[in-house]
Each structure stands twice: as structure tokens, then as C-alpha cells.
Amino acid sequence: MTAAFVAAGLGIIPGTAQAADPVPVAAGVAEAIAKASTSEGFHSPADRTIRTTLPAAPKGKAGADAKTAAPQTAAAAATEQAALDAGANPTLAVDVSGTSYTAHGIELTTLITSADFALDVVIDWGDGKSDTVTAQGNAELHHSHTYDKSGEYQVKVTVTDTANAVEAINGGAFLTPGADFTPHAPTRLLDTRNGTGAPVGKVAGQGSARVKVAGNASVPAGVTAVALNVTVTETTDSGHVTAWPGAGYDRPITSNLNYTAGHSVPNLVIVPVGEDGYVELFNGGWSSVDLIADVTGYFTRASDSGYTSMTPARFVDTREGIGTSKGMLASRSAFTTRIGGLQGVPQNVTAVALNVTVTEPQGPGHLTAFSGTGPVPTASNLNFVPGQTVANAVIVPVAADGTIKIFNGAWSPTHVVVDVVGYYSKESKAAFLPFTPFRTLDTREEAYGWPGGRFRAREYITQGFTPEAATAAGVEAYVLNATVTETGGTGFLSVAPSPYALPAEGGPAAPAATRPGSSTLNWTAGTTVPNLVQASDGDHGVINFWNQGHEDADLVLDVFGVYQTK
16 A cells, blocks of 8 residues: 655646646655554564463263263273373464554454364454454464554453363553543643743754653653644744654654744644653754743543544634624633534534634734633743734643633734634544654755645645545544745635545546635745644545735645544
């Protein structure tokens, strides 16, 4: 199975552009998934087999039939006893290996060593489910199984030779590669300005700050990944920040957020946690900066909230009175809005994935999203200056009544827009599978498989995952980082699944897609703006990225992981 992640060209809008031929990029999502998930597994060799002698089968029938059964000769009895003393089917043993290529799935290989007898084989998957098959003598068996939830499962294979009254058992503990989500009230883990989580002092250019995650702020040991809102501030030059697990891992070439002199830039980051419980934040600029990191949730195999993706839907717009009263959100105040039970979001969600936008702010400040019944956290989700339109991805806990709150931490009013892109719930099946980030698109560089040039105004770029790969892998959503740069004017990016499949090679182009109304990130002339994107590829394995501005720009896409149902 191959799953090259391909750029399918510009979307066709009548009278504007022609679509480029699909061009595969250097790395495919299927290969990244396979590499990430096969690091988990177990192997229990045959010498660990536990052999048990079973009670011998009766040599006749009860009642009258037993009385008439032919008596066993002394020689036959002696032969049978010798076989029992030596151990019937003395070579019977089981070698068991479990691995996976998906977030929830296990591929089991069972190697049976046996004399040529009929065998009954029972595979206990450790989740209350089992499979039963038969074999004959030496055998190699392959089975697969998908767990409903992430976790650690004790897999046991039992091979029974009934004829010789002997049983062999072997197995091991299997950890699912994927992990589920636990929301966390926004809590500050790092602030280099005041010494929270690190010594006071800026992070030097080309230097790193280490963020303790496991065992900090009630985040448990065994955490596999964390959702952090990372903010860079007190900048004097341009640069970027990269988050990665730190010790034992190579720093990826991708970036999580970009900054310029004099600007505070936030971005949501979902990053694996190192085995030492830390995450590192690398300052890729040449000048020192201050870094802030707030935890908003984490992933473990003991969590019980999976993810469900949605086509982005607008829940709040204070300019129009959607989701709250019409008019600017006043300074130092909050509004409550309902998420659960509306527009396809179930009532019993534990957290929601949002894109929150501030527009027309009258002064500098910050915005914080939090549970509808919780206190206002000290952490922030995005920062803004007067007149700026800025968006940021947010994962926020949802109260039992289905509500969240948005707090304006500024001393001046602002408009707020909230789009929902997905939710976490106990009923949702998709687990998060992070992998080594890779760049899949850069319109500035043909080396990333993009022949179409700039990200043209009022048009869209289509990115496709081959439908067969998306279906086989059970991908619910992709975790991307989108960066728009070299902007010629103001605009915003929209991301949505395509309603159409990729056109066949040499076939007619797909019809023009409908322009979305939601926004993922906003920009002004000459800026570089990043944002995390959790995007579904819909029914056709295709995602559209729209330049909703009236000037050309450039688009960079980095892939950080997937949510999988399998």
C-alpha cells in the first residue's frame, strides 16, 4: 500500500487558473504512519512458552457401554504411560510477536512448533474479545485486531493438542501506538520572563528552552504527547520556534511558529513528549526571545477521549450576534457560549478544537478560552495589538452543560469569531498518532513537489491523500501547521475538505469547490503567520487550502501526525 501525499494543483475557478498535474512529494503519510507505529510492539520467543499437561481423556463411555469396552492390554497401557512420562508432543511451543501499522491496530504473528497433530488455537486480545482457529503441526499464523480504545492490552495465545492432552501458552503486553486525549485547564508551564519552569532570562538565538511536562501541573507520567499554546515575545529580529521531544530525538527541520521584530506570536503545538518527560522549544532566530508555554491538554493511553473531525463551522461572531450578543466583547469581561448539542457537536463532549479570531481590537491585549464553568485562567490563547486581526487554534475543555467561555484580557473592547473544527468525546474513536514532522508543501520551492508557483489570490490549492490509503489507514484528521508568508496584502486562509475526488490523470478537472466562510489564519501585508490546523480530508481524501485575500502569497504546510480510528 502506498500513500504518497500529493499536491493536485490549483482548484479550478472558472476564468482563472488551470490545475497542475498531481506531483508526489518526498515523504508519504502512509510511510510516516508505518514508521511511527511500528516502534511499538512485543516479541515473546518460544522458550517462554508455558506447557501444561491436561487431564487425560476417558478411555470409554460411562454406564453399560463402559462395562463392555475391550480391556486395554498390559503392553498398550505401558506404552501410553511411557508417552505421558516423556511428555506428549514434547516439541509443542509458541512464538508470539505483536506489532502495528495504525494507532489502534495490532498485527499478530504466531509461530507454532509441534509434531504433526491437530491443534486448536485461541487468541485472547486482552479486551474481552478472542479469535479461535485450527492448525496442524508446525504452523505460521497471522491475525489482526483493532482495539476500540488506546491502552495496554495483555495478548495471550493458547495452543491445545487434545489428542496428546497438552497445552502451550505464550503472549505479551501490547501498547497501542495511538493515544487518547485528556483536556486540561490552561496552565502555564514556562515563562522565561519571570522564571516559571526555567531560569529567568531570554532564550538565546539558536538556543533551546526545556519544558517539563510529565509530572508537572497534574500531567501524569506516561504522557505521550501534549497540546501547548506556545508564545514568543520580546522579539528584536525575525526567526522561528520549533517544538520537539528533545533528548534522544533529532530536531526536525519544520517550524511551529514564525515571528518578526516587535511582535508577540502564539501558536498551538501538539508535540510528542520525550522519555524524560520534557519538550524542547528551539529558538531558530539569531537574536534572543522570551518564550511562554501553556498546557491545554495531553495524550496518554489511559485517556478515554478520542477525536472527531468536522467541516469548520462558525459558532460565534460578535459582529453579527452569532453565539452571543451582538457587539464588541468589553474589556476584562467574558461571554459564555454553548458548543455541545449544536451544529452536529454532541452534548457530552469533553473538549473542543476551535479556531479563535480577534478582529478590530481597540487596544493591545490577550484572549483566553476556557470551560464554561471554570475560573478565568492566568494563561492566554492569543495576543493582539490595536487594529490587528489574528487567529489561533485552541483546544479547550467543555463544561458538563456544553458551554465554554471567552475572556477578553485587554483594557479595550474587541470583536471575536469562533469556528469549531472538531471535538473530543468518550464516544469518539480516533486516537492521536504523532510522527516525525515533515514538510509537504512550500510554494516557494519546487523541491516539495509543487510546480504551481505562488499561492494565488482568491484561489485554492488542493492537496490529496490517495483515497485507498486514507481509507485503509482509518484517518479521521491530519494535524498540520500552515504558514502563510510573503504576503502582498491582507487576507485569510480557509481550510476545508474537498467535495470532489482528485481528477484521474489525463481526465477532466474537478468542478470548482464552494468557497468556505470559516477562517484558519489571518494576515496583513509583509507578514509571516502560522497556525495549527486539524483538518479532515472528507469522503475523497482531499483538502482545499483557500487564499481568501486579494493578493498573492506563499503557503507552507508541515505534517505532524494523524488521528486514526483503526
